[in-house]
Amino acid sequence: xxxxxxxxxxxxxxxxxxxxxxxxxxxxxxxxxxxxxxxxxxxxxxxxxxxxxxxxxxxxxxxxxxxxxxxxxxxxxxxxxxxxxxxxxxxxxxxxxxxxxxxxxxxxxxxxxxxxxxxxxxxxxxxxxxxxxxxxxxxxxxxxxxxxxxxxxxxxxxxxxxxxxxxxxxxxxxxxxxxxxxxxxxxxxxxxxxxxxxxxxxxxxxxxxxxxxxxxxxxxxxxxxxxxxxxxxxxxxxxxxxxxxxxxxxxxxxxxxxxxxxxxxxxxxxxxxxxxxxxxxxxxxxxxxxxxxxxxxxxxxxxxxxxxxxxxxxxxxxxxxxxxxxxxxxxxxxxxxxxxxxxxxxxxxxxxxxxxxxxxxxx
Amino acid sequence: xxxxxxxxxxxxxxxxxxxxxxxxxxxxxxxxxxxxxxxxxxxxxxxxxxxxxxxxxxxxxxxxxxxxxxxxxxxxxxxxxxxxxxxxxxxxxxxxxxxxxxxxxxxxxxxxxxxxxxxxxxxxxxxxxxxxxxxxxxxxxxxxxxxxxxxxxxxxxxxxxxxxxxxxxxxxxxxxxxxxxxxxxxxxxxxxxxxxxxxxxxxxxxxxxxxxxxxxxxxxxxxxxxxxxxxxxxxxxxxxxxxxxxxxxxxxxxxxxxxxxxxxxxxxxxxxxxxxxxxxxxxxxxxxxxxxxxxxxxxxxxxxxxxxxxxxxxxxxxxxxxxxxxxxxxxxxxxxxxxxxxxxxxxxxxxxxxxxxxxxxxx
DNA sequence: TTGTACGCGTTATCAC
DNA sequence: GTGATAACGCGTACAA
Numbered sequence: 001x002x003x004x005x006x007x008x009x010x011x012x013x014x015x016x017x018x019x020x021x022x023x024x025x026x027x028x029x030x031x032x033x034x035x036x037x038x039x040x041x042x043x044x045x046x047x048x049x050x051x052x053x054x055x056x057x058x059x060x061x062x063x064x065x066x067x068x069x070x071x072x073x074x075x076x077x078x079x080x081x082x083x084x085x086x087x088x089x090x091x092x093x094x095x096x097x098x099x100x101x102x103x104x105x106x107x108x109x110x111x112x113x114x115x116x117x118x119x120x121x122x123x124x125x126x127x128x129x130x131x132x133x134x135x136x137x138x139x140x141x142x143x144x145x146x147x148x149x150x151x152x153x154x155x156x157x158x159x160x161x162x163x164x165x166x167x168x169x170x171x172x173x174x175x176x177x178x179x180x181x182x183x184x185x186x187x188x189x190x191x192x193x194x195x196x197x198x199x200x201x202x203x204x205x206x207x208x209x210x211x212x213x214x215x216x217x218x219x220x221x222x223x224x225x226x227x228x229x230x231x232x233x234x235x236x237x238x239x240x241x242x243x244x245x246x247x248x249x250x251x252x253x254x255x256x257x258x259x260x261x262x263x264x265x266x267x268x269x270x271x272x273x274x275x276x277x278x279x280x281x282x283x284x285x286x287x288x289x290x291x292x293x294x295x296x297x298x299x300x301x302x303x304x305x306x307x308x309x310x311x312x313x314x315x316x317x318x319x320x321x322x323x324x325x326x327x328x329x330x331x332x333x334x335x336x337x338x339x340x341x342x343x344x345x346x347x348x349x350x351x352x353x354x355x356x357x358x359x360x361x362x363x
Numbered sequence: 364x365x366x367x368x369x370x371x372x373x374x375x376x377x378x379x380x381x382x383x384x385x386x387x388x389x390x391x392x393x394x395x396x397x398x399x400x401x402x403x404x405x406x407x408x409x410x411x412x413x414x415x416x417x418x419x420x421x422x423x424x425x426x427x428x429x430x431x432x433x434x435x436x437x438x439x440x441x442x443x444x445x446x447x448x449x450x451x452x453x454x455x456x457x458x459x460x461x462x463x464x465x466x467x468x469x470x471x472x473x474x475x476x477x478x479x480x481x482x483x484x485x486x487x488x489x490x491x492x493x494x495x496x497x498x499x500x501x502x503x504x505x506x507x508x509x510x511x512x513x514x515x516x517x518x519x520x521x522x523x524x525x526x527x528x529x530x531x532x533x534x535x536x537x538x539x540x541x542x543x544x545x546x547x548x549x550x551x552x553x554x555x556x557x558x559x560x561x562x563x564x565x566x567x568x569x570x571x572x573x574x575x576x577x578x579x580x581x582x583x584x585x586x587x588x589x590x591x592x593x594x595x596x597x598x599x600x601x602x603x604x605x606x607x608x609x610x611x612x613x614x615x616x617x618x619x620x621x622x623x624x625x626x627x628x629x630x631x632x633x634x635x636x637x638x639x640x641x642x643x644x645x646x647x648x649x650x651x652x653x654x655x656x657x658x659x660x661x662x663x664x665x666x667x668x669x670x671x672x673x674x675x676x677x678x679x680x681x682x683x684x685x686x687x688x689x690x691x692x693x694x695x696x697x698x699x700x701x702x703x704x705x706x707x708x709x710x711x712x713x714x715x716x717x718x719x720x721x722x723x724x725x726x
Numbered sequence: 727t728t729g730t731a732c733g734c735g736t737t738a739t740c741a742c
Numbered sequence: 743g744t745g746a747t748a749a750c751g752c753g754t755a756c757a758a
Binding site: 005007008009019020023024026027029030051052054055056057058059060 | 750751752753754
Binding site: 003048050051052053054055057058063065068072073074075076078079080082083086087090095096097098100102107113114116117118119140141142143225253256257259260263282283286287288 | 366411413414415416417418420421426428431435436437438439441442443445446449450453458459460461463465470476477479480481482503504505506588616619620622623626645646649650651
């Protein structure tokens with residue numbers, strides 16, 4: 001093949017100017033006389049010239065690439081998050097290097113290495129393990145911007161953008177109370193995990209504030225279908241008057257499992273049991289009954305994360321419109337590092353069909 | 364800040380050798396005496412040296428990066444495909460640049476531009492529009508490997524790796540026949556789209572070969588929930604004896620919609636209506652009733668695609684184990700371009716609970 | 727305002 | 743077997 005690369009020299013020759021003039025036109029970093037400018041633009045178009053990001057990155061010490069380190073892209077929640085992040089980044093002229101850790105700490109670390117050799121300008125980390133130390137080291141080594149997304153990372157010195165489960169939990173409890181529920185159970189994640197504990201504590205607090213007991217019906221396990229099924233089966237075994245009439249889960253899949261497990265034993269949702277899930281992926285409204293959920297503001301979280309990391313990278317200077325039609329935006333030199341504060345976005349309740357009036361309600 | 368980069372010169376100085384020796388040790392492309400080799404390795408470790416992919420890529424004209432151009436990463440099917448592709452690529456030492464076109468032709472073209480400036484070694488294209496010409500041009504311009512994945516691309520000269528809907532369709536029809544169904548409908552995608560026509564034709568052929576009429580109950584529309592709902596509602600309006608007892612859809616979401624629409628009018632699945640979906644995302648077994656589907660071999664398709672594109676790139680030479688512990692594998696010079704043939708993988712049926720004995724069956 | 731020359735970090739070609 | 747040196751393509755001091 002070969003496919004010889006058109007370089008800035010070819011453009012210069014064609015436009016009969018020097019390469020610096022070409023470069024100046026392309027980057028827009030210095031004034032060029034209109035005539036020369038025009039000649040350069042024409043030459044660029046005729047030759048179909050595109051700058052070489054490698055050379056540019058080597059020279060500028062910036063690549064306009066950010067890494068997205070994520071546990072599992074096939075999980076719809078992360079898929080949605082990735083879509084938002086990709087969109088926001090792309091709009092700002094940044095490319096995304098996809099790093100799917102598959103929930104493996106080893107792969108996370110391996111990917112940090114790759115990200116380092118690739119000279120990315122920043123990394124958005126949705127971690128599955130505890131890599132706080134490695135992240136700090138990565139930052140120290142590369143100077144790249146590092147931002148923890150969604151899940152807070154223990155021992156990590158950088159900023160975090162995530163979600164507060166409390167507002168949604170509060171709404172969920174109020175919603176269930178209004179429907180006449182007084183016995184509310186919880187299917188939570190494994191104890192000890194930061195995210196899992198946070199979610200559970202939010203629900204426990206909301207229940208507490210409502211004067212409801214929150215210690216009686218608690219099941220825990222991984223954020224999986226099976227965990228939900230087991231809880232549903234266990235719940236169905238309870239005598240009628242000791243069984244919760246509503247359950248809040250901290251994972252969407254567990255909610256589906258719960259509904260399945262309960263209905264296997266003749267408990268129907270929402271008639272005999274109301275279920276509130278978590279997350280709010282596209283499936284929540286496809287499922288039957290459509291799932292009421294404590295929703296995460298995926299959209300806001302993703303765009304805010306990109307905004308913040310770009311601020312960290314200090315690329316926020318200008319909208320970065322390409323100065324010359326077909327050529328990608330020029331990179332600005334990086335100046336002093338800014339700091340970005342942690343941000344916590346509220347969850348909120350999305351009411352659908354999996355919650356209904358309590359069977360014991362007098363409403 | 365700054366975070367000065369450790370270069371091959373620093374390693375050379377520390378090991379008291381020349382930079383060429385360092386390079387030789389790192390790439391493994393030439394013989395180095397054991398003593399010097401050892402000194403280099405130690406220096407690399409002590410300094411935490413990592414090669415600069417930009418410089419290496421500039422020099423080698425290879426980046427070990429491939430682009431994944433995909434319609435919508437938040438769609439679970441593509442999410443699963445991306446996961447497989449990412450995994451396979453990563454195992455072979457390649458990084459993935461995520462290009463989510465959001466089903467926009469404009470963004471696809473824009474991304475091809477980015478991919479070109481980024482000097483990627485190859486592109487895996489799951490297209491949403493018709494960009495055959497642009498792909499050929501991209502190839503001509505860059506010499507990068509280009510491979511169409513999943514969806515065949517009109518007017519594209521390069522190889523394609525996709526799926527044959529027929530085997531799964533054949534199995535589905537046989538399955539339904541065995542369950543006593545004789546009136547089988549189809550919810551298909553929009554007419555004229557390549558993928559949609561292929562899927563429909565496969566089903567029509569399978570029906571035809573079974574001697575069943577295949578022209579009576581056909582609904583078409585986008586691969587969405589709504590299309591399914593409309594079909595379900597329309598189907599429910601038909602008098603009992605004119606209504607199909609089973610329906611095959613060419614999209615998973617349409618199947619869910621169909622079940623919803625039909626049940627709104629009192630038609631229950633699978634008792635009164637059997638439904639066969641398409642795709643087989645993780646949600647198919649979570650849904651109730653768990654969805655019988657014509658499944659695509661996502662795993663095989665993704666890994667084969669990566670294998671093939673790497674063959675095209677000619678990186679298949681060696682497993683590429685890093686010659687020096689902490690340093691990423693060295694790149695081999697690219698030699699003559701190989702050709703890769705189209706590959707068509709078979710679909711297959713996954714039986715679940717949405718299909719059952721026909722209400723009119725005498726079984 | 728425009729052009730020349732150097733360096734970013736790496737690999738490869740050439741002498742030794 | 744080892745070391746100096748020239749590219750790869752770009753942006754920018756510096757000189758003109």
